[in-house]
Amino acid sequence: MKVSIDRTRCVGAGQCVRVAPAVFDQDEKDGLVVLINARPGDLGASGVGKAALLCPAQAIRVEPDA
Amino acid sequence: MSATFPFLRACPFDPPPQYAVARAAAPLFAVTLWNGRRAWVVTRHAEVRAILMDDKRFSGRMAQPDFPTVTEARVTVDRNERAFVGMDNPEHDRYRRFFTREFSVRRMQALIPRMETLANELIDEMFAAGPPADLVASLAVRYPSLVMSELFGSPYEDHTFIIRCAVARHGLTQTPGEAETRARELAAYVRRLIAAKEASPGDDMVSRVIAEHVLPGHLSRDDFAEIGAMILRAGHDTTTNMIGMGALLLLRDAGLRAALAAQPEKVEAAVEEFLRYVSPVQFSPRRVALEDVEIGGMLVKKGEGLFMSLPAANRDERVFADADRVDIGRDNSEHLAFGYGIHQCLGQMLARYELQVMVRALLARLPGLRLAVPLEQVRFKDDMQIYGIHNLPVAW
Numbered sequence: 064m065k066v067s068i069d070r071t072r073c074v075g076a077g078q079c080v081r082v083a084p085a086v087f088d089q090d091e092k093d094g095l096v097v098l099i100n101a102r103p104g105d106l107g108a109s110g111v112g113k114a115a116l117l118c119p120a121q122a123i124r125v126e127p128d129a
Numbered sequence: 130m131s132a133t134f135p136f137l138r139a140c141p142f143d144p145p146p147q148y149a150v151a152r153a154a155a156p157l158f159a160v161t162l163w164n165g166r167r168a169w170v171v172t173r174h175a176e177v178r179a180i181l182m183d184d185k186r187f188s189g190r191m192a193q194p195d196f197p198t199v200t201e202a203r204v205t206v207d208r209n210e211r212a213f214v215g216m217d218n219p220e221h222d223r224y225r226r227f228f229t230r231e232f233s234v235r236r237m238q239a240l241i242p243r244m245e246t247l248a249n250e251l252i253d254e255m256f257a258a259g260p261p262a263d264l265v266a267s268l269a270v271r272y273p274s275l276v277m278s279e280l281f282g283s284p285y286e287d288h289t290f291i292i293r294c295a296v297a298r299h300g301l302t303q304t305p306g307e308a309e310t311r312a313r314e315l316a317a318y319v320r321r322l323i324a325a326k327e328a329s330p331g332d333d334m335v336s337r338v339i340a341e342h343v344l345p346g347h348l349s350r351d352d353f354a355e356i357g358a359m360i361l362r363a364g365h366d367t368t369t370n371m372i373g374m375g376a377l378l379l380l381r382d383a384g385l386r387a388a389l390a391a392q393p394e395k396v397e398a399a400v401e402e403f404l405r406y407v408s409p410v411q412f413s414p415r416r417v418a419l420e421d422v423e424i425g426g427m428l429v430k431k432g433e434g435l436f437m438s439l440p441a442a443n444r445d446e447r448v449f450a451d452a453d454r455v456d457i458g459r460d461n462s463e464h465l466a467f468g469y470g471i472h473q474c475l476g477q478m479l480a481r482y483e484l485q486v487m488v489r490a491l492l493a494r495l496p497g498l499r500l501a502v503p504l505e506q507v508r509f510k511d512d513m514q515i516y517g518i519h520n521l522p523v524a525w
Contacts, residue, residue: 075229076473077237081481082462084234094229100402113462119473125173 065126066111068098070120079118083110087123096122134160134170135199135301135412141509143453144408144440148172152441156425157405162438168434169427172441173446174219175464177426179418181437181470184218187319187416189472191215197434199412199514200301202308209312209315211352212359214472221471224356227342228475231334237478240280244483247275248490256494260524261501268487269521273368276483281361282333284324288365291315299514312358319357323350334360358477359360370409370510370517372487377507377521378455380500381493385455388494399457400484402476405464406455408440409516414468439465440516497525 066086075094078127079087086109087096103109115123137143148170151158157169171177180187183437190196191207192215198204207215224262230236248268255267261311274288283291297303297311323337323343330336335357342348389399416435421428429435442465444452449461467474474480492496500507501524508519 074225074468074471074473075233076475077232077234077478080234081478089230089233089235091230091233091235093226094231094233095226117462118469119181119469 064102064104064106064111064128066101067104067124067126068096069122069124070095072120072122074122076119079114079123082117083114085109086111087114117128134162134168138509138511141507142406144444145444148438148441149444151327152445155427157427157429157435159427162197162434163199163201166197166519168433168436169429170436170438170441171424172438172445173425174239174442174463177437177439177442177465178469180435181414181468181472186419186470187435188217188419189215189414189416190217191415193417195417195432195434197415197417197436198364199436200303201225202300202305203298205305205309206298206312209309211355213356214359218376218471219461222350224352225339225471225475227348228334228356228360231337232475232477232479234478237482240276240479241482241486243279244276244486245490248272248487249494251275252490252494261522262524262525264376264517264521265369266520269369269376272487273483274365276479277361277364280334280479281357281364281459282326282331282335283319283361285420287318289316291361291365293485294318294358295366296513298362301512301514315358315361316354317359320350323353323357338352363474363476364479366515367409368483370515371403371407371484372478373521374407374409374516374520375403375484375488376408376491376498376523377500377518378406379488380498380523381504382455385457386492387456389488390496393489393492395457396485396492397481397486398461400481401461401464402457402459403484404466405443405449405461407516408443408464408466410439410466410514411516412436412467412514413439413469414472437465437468439468448502495525498523499525 073095086100086103090097106112136147139146152172156173157171191210213221227428255262278285294311294315297308326335414437418429467477501522510517
């Protein structure tokens with residue numbers, strides 16, 4: 064599983080940092096999303112699945128490994 | 130089904146019963162507004178989410194003739210809205226991003242110790258003066274005002290004025306003149322505050338945004354004043370209503386109170402459930418269809434207005450089983466109390482931490498807290514667009 068983010072869509076709501084703090088952070092400069100772990104492993108345990116679902120700007124993409 | 134919107138509640142804790150009836154039949158239903166115009170109320174969770182994500186076919190720009198309102202007073206206010214809450218993209222993101230770092234999770238987390246101090250000081254004062262006490266006046270109004278004034282940089286003694294301006298916008302009974310006058314007064318107030326902070330900067334949001342975005346020429350002082358007015362209104366009114374309602378939900382349910390006192394780690398989940406259950410924002414977000422759109426077999430015509438009913442969507446049984454019950458053990462993460470899409474509440478993490486801190490403090494400090502009057506004497510805000518309570522007489 065590979066996580067990617069689209070900073071051009073991000074509105075800095077912070078949902079991803081709230082539910083998956085080991086995977087996402089917010090840039091101290093602009094408050095927009097920063098990916099700190101693109102391969103967090105388990106979708107549920109890492110909170111990534113939830114983060115992708117809750118992101119109000121749909122800026123998080125999760126792809127299965129090829 | 131067509132009826133004049135908005136509707137009255139039958140029970141103070143539940144949204145108007147028409148929502149549940151309409152939601153069972155279709156994702157949205159037609160209503161007639163105060164001016165005789167037709168609009169749609171979207172009641173199902175999936176469709177509310179989908180429409181709020183669909184910026185291509187739905188516009189949230191408030192300053193357009195077809196934008197739907199629940200009052201005549203709101204028409205002028207919407208037409209003159211210049212903050213990003215009333216913008217579509219790309220303008221929305223450009224302005225919002227001047228403020229996103231100010232509300233980041235990390236920044237809000239750093240405020241928690243100060244929130245705890247303020248909550249405990251206010252409880253001390255209430256404790257010293259009572260019982261009985263009005264929890265709304267003693268805590269629910271003052272606490273978010275104190276937090277907001279320190280964060281934003283507005284003197285605390287101005288909070289009564291700020292709340293008056295917020296109420297003029299969020300009320301259902303104001304005249305158009307009154308609502309617009311208060312909107313202008315608040316923007317002018319923030320404009321003066323910007324000038325004062327420019328001359329004498331402090332450790333606050335206004336001073337930081339001046340340094341980062343105003344002085345380099347990215348953001349005009351007038352635009353900042355309009356956005357600042359929006360931030361102040363939101364920061365003073367919505368959290369106050371959630372604290373009042375949250376306290377009432379605790380007071381009416383001894384089992385819940387005992388469970389949370391025994392397991393304070395569940396306070397976070399309880400706050401999310403309170404947000405879902407109360408959904409204080411009643412008649413926003415709103416959209417206008419940019420083209421004919423078919424939703425659930427109904428045709429929304431180009432130019433028609435839509436109200437996304439967050440209270441209705443948050444009681445949708447398709448997502449929340451037994452939705453009319455407060456259940457702090459459920460998965461409520463998909464609740465829409467803060468909206469969805471690009472306009473989702475910028476201050477949501479501030480609100481969450483403020484609520485968590487206050488609920489923890491109330492449980493720890495006032496275990497014997499109880500309602501001092503029959504429930505019938507609690508005045509619910511049926512006269513406001515942000516739901517809550519006007520008073521909460523308590524004893525301990």
